[in-house]
Amino acid sequence: AGDGDCGHTHARAARAIQEWVRARPPPAAPAQLLSSLADLLLEKMGGSSGVLYGLFLTAAAQPLLNRNDLPTWADAMDAGIEAMQRYGGAAPGDRTMLDSLCAAAQALHALRSPGADLLPVLAAAVQSAEAAAEATKHMEAGAGRASYISSAQLLQPDPGAVAVAAVLRAVLEGLRS
DSSP states (O other), rough: TSSSSSHHHHHHHHHHHHHHHHOOOOOOOHHHHHHHHHHHHHHHHHHHHHHHHHHHHHHGGGGGGGGOOOHHHHHHHHHHHHHHHHOOOOOTSSSSSHHHHHHHHHHGEEEETTTOOOOHHHHHHHHHHHHHHHHGGGSSOOOGGGGGGGGGGSSSOHOOOOOOOHHHHHHHHHHHH
């Protein structure tokens, strides 16, 4: 879909994050961590994905400045999505990374319930994101680079949506280990 650079862009981001973590310990404070990741991705990832992830992480960091309990993480996800929608112009159903992000965010709203348990909620969010990514296979592209291509040629799930689901799965697996 688009110009075919999504995998390369995400690989570049992953290598930059690996080098960053090897060079120094990441900030422990969640807001600082997300802000630092935003800066890193804006600088090293490139492409529209780098800008969108930078916007997402910058906005997501704001609710976490003074609190980092589980409900605030759900708020952070919502803030990041809102920024991506405002500045990127896409919406759920447009066959973009927002489809996976919004599906995950819906599941993460369970973090606002008293006694929420992070890992099961995050596992449900990952499953929702993966299902949403797969569902993009049957969507008309309303935004992003895929919107320039005939729907008849869009036979695979949206690469950005698949990448978001993979990133969320990696976070889950990292927290489990």
